[in-house]
Amino acid sequence: MLGSSVLSHLLVKILMGTGGLLLLILLGLIVWFWQNTLQARELALRVARDTCLSQQLQLLDGTVTLQRLALRRSNKGGVTLQRTFQFSYSAEGYDRQTGFIITLGNLVEQVGL
Numbered sequence: 001m002l003g004s005s006v007l008s009h010l011l012v013k014i015l016m017g018t019g020g021l022l023l024l025i026l027l028g029l030i031v032w033f034w035q036n037t038l039q040a041r042e043l044a045l046r047v048a049r050d051t052c053l054s055q056q057l058q059l060l061d062g063t064v065t066l067q068r069l070a071l072r073r074s075n076k077g078g079v080t081l082q083r084t085f086q087f088s089y090s091a092e093g094y095d096r097q098t099g100f101i102i103t104l105g106n107l108v109e110q111v112g113l
Helices: 002-016 018-054
Strands: 058-073 079-090 097-104 107-112
Touching (some): 018 058, 018 079, 018 107
Antiparallel strands (some): 058 079, 079 097
8 A cells, every 4th residue: 555655646746847747748749649630530531431432433441541641731820730541442343543532630621533
């Protein structure tokens, strides 16, 4: 019991210092980035499925992959993340082609086949 009390006291001292605060902020930014990227990936996958369906194409592998990440200005003037996702599709079932989806923040900016 004494060991856990010392450990929790030490943890509180670390987190209350400037280094601990910076560590918490960094951890929060990492969690935010991870969640934001998952949301953008889900959006890109939904758009890839819809695009393939509307063009009578087959979405291969059922997934999109993040290929590029950049900082860009949004229409409102703020800085946001631009992500480029790639996906594979086929018209005949045996020919693999690559498409892309570019998102800016949580909006689809461009779709290419």
